[in-house]
Amino acid sequence: MDGIHILVPSSLVREAEDKREATRKLGTVARAAAVFGASRLVVFPDREGERRFGGEFVETVLRYAATPPELRKDLWGQRDALQYVGVLPPLRLPSEAGSDPNGSESSTQGIVTEVGPEGRVRVNCELQHPISLLVPSGMELEEGERVTIRIDSREPVRARITGKPEEGFQVVSTDLSEALARGPKPRIATSRHGRPTTISRLATLAPKLEDGFTVAFGSPGRGLPEILGISADEIPPEADSGVDSVVDGTVEPGRGFDLWSNTIPRQASEVVRTEEAMFATLAQLTLTE
Structure with a gap:
């Protein structure tokens, strides 16, 4: 659909x-x-x-x-x-915003604040404001969209966009x-x-x-x-x-x-x-x- x-x-x-x-x-x-x-x-x-x-x-x-x-x-x-x-x-939407936020690996969401060149976007998230991330192949993003981010390490920061949230709008x-x-x-x-x-x-x-x-x-x-x-x-x-x-x-x-x-x-x-x-x-x- x-x-x-x-x-x-x-x-x-x-x-x-x-x-x-x-x-x-x-x-x-x-x-x-x-x-x-x-x-x-x-x-x-x-x-x-x-x-x-x-x-x-x-x-x-x-x-x-x-x-x-x-x-x-x-x-x-x-x-x-x-x-x-x-x-x-309250919208009362089911969401999977994050997991184990204090751990070394977790998932969170961010908001695209700028679509830049070379397949990168700047994302506002809990890590720092903002962070530049590579857009996965085949994905199109616009300013204002929410994305799901996989955090592999917080110090130093290593993160990647894994997709768009399945719940909500x-x-x-x-x-x-x-x-x-x-x-x-x-x-x-x-x-x-x-x-x-x-x-x-x-x-x-x-x-x-x-x-x-x-x-x-x-x-x-x-x-x-x-x-x-x-x-x-x-x-x-x-x-x-x-x-x-x-x-x-x-x-x-x-x-x-x-x-x-x-x-x-x-x-x-x-x-x-x-x-x-x-x-x-x-x-x-x-x-x-």
């Missing part, structure tokens, strides 16, 4: 009144990713929609939330963006067009202007979702059509299966997605918050027979 990729904009907390409220909201987003077993949570740029708390804040808090609790202090230390992380809900930042190009299909856009979800439509769609899917959300007061710079009239009535191209680094209007879905067709509130839409949408898309 390719897994579930969730795409959210950097303007995700644009309506938050303060840092505490913004952190709480991001905790709910991370909780949704954890509950429904997402493998990747992508933050894509929406600079025009950002206000006080932008992409860097969003990425930092989400990456912190996705880090196993026992590693957070060593990997993150003290940062201004993490002032209110005490309000984050990765938080990365990339352009929407690239996230769509690399994400599993079908690629679903959520919008009140999309085709309403029905029982029969879910039954037809369900077999296509078994191996994974990509689903994107907008931000408060700024939905995906506005972020993409398209009108509701430009959203196709159904997937244009023959067109999934990316032109000049931007998503073609309506064509970067296979489906545009209104997953809350009986919306009675004027505004549905992004985190609320995430729970409603993912609950539908992960249904089994």
Whole structure:
């Protein structure tokens, strides 16, 4: 299974009144990713929609939330963006963060802080901050991803990357067009202007979702059509299966997605918050027979 990729904009907390409220909201987003077993949570740029708390804040808090609790202090230390992380809900994800941390040989996790040349990356981990490690053959890493590290010796330091954690989700930042190009299909856009979800439509769609899917959300007061710079009239009535191209680094209007879905067709509130839409949408898309 390719897994579930969730795409959210950097303007995700644009309506938050303060840092505490913004952190709480991001905790709910991370909780949704954890509950429904997402493998990747992508933050894509929406600079025009950002206000006080932008992409860097969003990425930092989400990456912190996705880090196993026992590693957070060593990997993150003290940062201004993490002032209110005490309000984050526990994700309760099973993890194998480490083993015998006081021994000469152990395993731990680290976060990629920089992708360098010659197949090396700089990783923030409990050994020192940061450490340069060679990327194993056949593995691709992005900034922000968590990796599993085997520590063979602490003095002198000898360590190597052995893989990516099997549990939990990765938080990365990339352009929407690239996230769509690399994400599993079908690629679903959520919008009140999309085709309403029905029982029969879910039954037809369900077999296509078994191996994974990509689903994107907008931000408060700024939905995906506005972020993409398209009108509701430009959203196709159904997937244009023959067109999934990316032109000049931007998503073609309506064509970067296979489906545009209104997953809350009986919306009675004027505004549905992004985190609320995430729970409603993912609950539908992960249904089994």
